[in-house]
Amino acid sequence: MRLSFALVLLVPSLAAAQITAEQKKETVRWVLALEVPGGGFSPAPQNPSAGAAPRPSLRATSSAVRALKYLGADVPNTDKHAAFVLTCYDPKTGAFAEPGGKPDVTITSIGVMAAVEVGVPKEKFAKAMDYLKGHAKTFEEVRIAAAAVEAWGVKDCPFKLDDWFAVGMKYGEGTASSPQDGGARDTGSLVALFLRLGRDLPPNNVKSIFADGQRADGGWGKQGAKVSDIETTYRVMRALMLLKEPPKDAKKLREFIAEHRNKDGGYATTPGGTSSIGGVYYSVVVSKWLDGMEGAKK
Numbered sequence: 001m002r003l004s005f006a007l008v009l010l011v012p013s014l015a016a017a018q019i020t021a022e023q024k025k026e027t028v029r030w031v032l033a034l035e036v037p038g039g040g041f042s043p044a045p046q047n048p049s050a051g052a053a054p055r056p057s058l059r060a061t062s063s064a065v066r067a068l069k070y071l072g073a074d075v076p077n078t079d080k081h082a083a084f085v086l087t088c089y090d091p092k093t094g095a096f097a098e099p100g101g102k103p104d105v106t107i108t109s110i111g112v113m114a115a116v117e118v119g120v121p122k123e124k125f126a127k128a129m130d131y132l133k134g135h136a137k138t139f140e141e142v143r144i145a146a147a148a149v150e151a152w153g154v155k156d157c158p159f160k161l162d163d164w165f166a167v168g169m170k171y172g173e174g175t176a177s178s179p180q181d182g183g184a185r186d187t188g189s190l191v192a193l194f195l196r197l198g199r200d201l202p203p204n205n206v207k208s209i210f211a212d213g214q215r216a217d218g219g220w221g222k223q224g225a226k227v228s229d230i231e232t233t234y235r236v237m238r239a240l241m242l243l244k245e246p247p248k249d250a251k252k253l254r255e256f257i258a259e260h261r262n263k264d265g266g267y268a269t270t271p272g273g274t275s276s277i278g279g280v281y282y283s284v285v286v287s288k289w290l291d292g293m294e295g296a297k298k
Contacts, residue, residue: 017254018294019287021208021270026265028073031064031280035077041065044276058088058107062114063281069290082118085111086125094127096288100219105141108132109148133159139171143193150196163164168193169192173266182223184213184295185232188239195242210236211248218252230260230269234282237289254290257283 009060019027022171034041040056041064061084065075088096088111095103096111112128129152136145142164149157172190175185187209194201213220213236219228220236233256247253259271260283266275267283 012085017258018291019284023261023265024071027267027284028068028071029277029278030265031067031071031277034060034064034277036084037080039077039080039082041081043278046275055099056084058085058096058114059110059278061085062110063277064118065114065117067277067281067284069117071282078118082115082120085114085118085120089115089125091125091127094125094131095127096125096128102132105132105136106144106165108135109144109190112148113151122152129158136164137167137253139167139189141287143189146193146196154196154198161199161239164197165194177223179209179213180215180221182221183223183224184210184220184236188220188232188236191239191240192235195239210240210245214248214253216252217267218254218256219250228256230257230267230279230282230286234286237286241289241292244296246290250290250293254287257287 016021022124030045031041033045034043034054036042036054036056038056040058040061042054043057043060046052046054049184061081065081088099090097090103093103096108097103098107101107108128108131112125112132115125115128115270117124128148132145136142149161154161168190171186177297179187189199210220215221215228217228219230220232221228221232233253237247237253257267260267260269260273260279262268262275264275267277267279268275269282273279
């Protein structure tokens, strides 16, 4: 089917259990346990028998500080986390990289978001915007770079975004599977790109692809995947949040998120899996967006 923008006309079903205050406290404790004394957060709990000191990750740090914000908790030791983030930045190239890793558009975008969240002055990583301008070429690169520009401030972006919108339009002209077979993911990614950067959506082909794409388990999934996944669900829900439209079945969506929660207070990226900061971030943020949609309906 032809990929289309979807301004969804939905009948919401928002009567579902929210994350309780005690559950939020448990998740906050789980996230804070990942804090590395010297700065940054590790991606998952350290195995006590490993013997090695926990190592911080730029991606984990970005997810952790934002998850804490959405949970309504303070981020401790922001000065140490800011210092860690800057160790991942190369002022010569403007790129960010994981410790010991190689730079690319994705991790540089994550670095920009992390730096903003922990209060690093923009002048200390300003060249990162030049890096993104020069290296974001594919749709996926432009999509994640748009998140960095949003964090930086769209009005303060030092370059024109026309080329990125052109990449988005070309992507939108391609073909996609049915809404339940990746179409909702593709459309959600495209809608978010445009709206995050302050560009109106094309008025044509208004369809309820997000409603049609929500699966029986309450989530959304990738093309060819038989089960929904939390990352695709996050992409679709970001688009719905930006559109100020609730999902068709919020109750089933909350049940889907709850399946990712573990007894340790964390969340996994797959039901029954090991808790990770990625699982926590996706689940907490989607839950927060749902809470906001419920509040708007009261």
